[in-house]
Amino acid sequence: MAIKIQTVGHVVLKVRDLERSLRFYRDVLGLREVGRFADRMVFFSAGENHHDLAILTVGEGAPSPARDAVGLYHVALKIGDRIEDLRAAKAHLETHGVGPLHLSNHRVSQSIYLNDPDGNGLELFVDADPAIWREDPAAVATVEPLEL
Numbered sequence: 001m002a003i004k005i006q007t008v009g010h011v012v013l014k015v016r017d018l019e020r021s022l023r024f025y026r027d028v029l030g031l032r033e034v035g036r037f038a039d040r041m042v043f044f045s046a047g048e049n050h051h052d053l054a055i056l057t058v059g060e061g062a063p064s065p066a067r068d069a070v071g072l073y074h075v076a077l078k079i080g081d082r083i084e085d086l087r088a089a090k091a092h093l094e095t096h097g098v099g100p101l102h103l104s105n106h107r108v109s110q111s112i113y114l115n116d117p118d119g120n121g122l123e124l125f126v127d128a129d130p131a132i133w134r135e136d137p138a139a140v141a142t143v144e145p146l147e148l
Contacts, residue, residue, distance in 0.1 A: 009049070010049070010051050010052050010053060010054060011052070011053050011054075011075050012041075012053075012054045012055070012056055013053070013054070013055050013056070013072075013075070013116070013118075013120045014055075014056050014057075014058045014062070014118075014120075015055045015056065015057055015058070015116070015117070015118045015120070016057070016058065016059060016060050016061075016062050016118050017057070017060065017117070017118075018039070018040070018041075018042060018055065018057040020117050021042075021055045021057075021116060021117055021118065022042050022055070024116055024117050025042075025044055025053065025055065025116070026044070028092075028093070028096045028098060029077070029122075029124075031044035031045065031046060031052070031053060032044060032045050032046075032047065034050065034051055035051070039057075040056060040057050041054055041055065041056045041057070042054065042055050046077070053075070053077075064118075064119050072120070072121070073121055074113065074120075074121030074122055074123050075120070075121070075122055075123070076111075076122075076123040076124075076125055077122065077123065077124055077125070078125055078126070078127065079124050079125065079126060080126045080127075081126055081127050082126060083110060083126060083148075085126050086110055086111075086112060086124070086125070086126045086148060087148045089112060089124050090103075090112055090148050093112070093114065098114055099114070100114075101113070101114050102114070103145070103146035103147070103148060104143055104144065104145070104146055105142070105143075105144040105145065105146040106125075106139075106140065106142050106143060106144075107128065107132055107139045107140075107142040107144075108127070108128055108132050108133040108139050108140050108142070109125045109126060109127050109128055110125065110126055110128065110146055111123050111124065111125040111126075111146070112124045112125075
């Protein structure tokens with residue numbers, strides 16, 4: 001019998017500059033700093049868990065992974081259930097000079113794709129009506145343009 005995963009607990013991302021990434025995740029994305037480890041890691045919470053995301057410094061000289069290399073593609077962070085939440089997030093990101101931003105309608109959700117200061121892929125999303133994927137699970141594979 002297979003293991004039954006209940007939820008994704010947290011994600012740890014490697015970054016070059018701990019303080020620069022701390023400012024991005026705390027001040028731009030609004031995650032709450034909850035702890036540090038040995039001047040190498042910072043832990044963040046979105047509010048419900050002890051930590052949802054952490055960053056680990058690997059130094060300024062760390063190479064970026066090749067675009068076609070195996071590894072993490074992006075981390076998705078839910079920011080609400082209303083398109084207005086996504087619209088406000090887009091305006092906030094633009095105010096902070098974050099870009100480029102890519103927008104997608106997935107039918108089951110709507111998303112903004114961006115990179116953190118080190119090129120780690122992020123998706124900020126809002127969920128659509130859950131009846132969409134419950135009635136048509138394949139709808140999750142939809143990628144259409146989104147205008148905000």
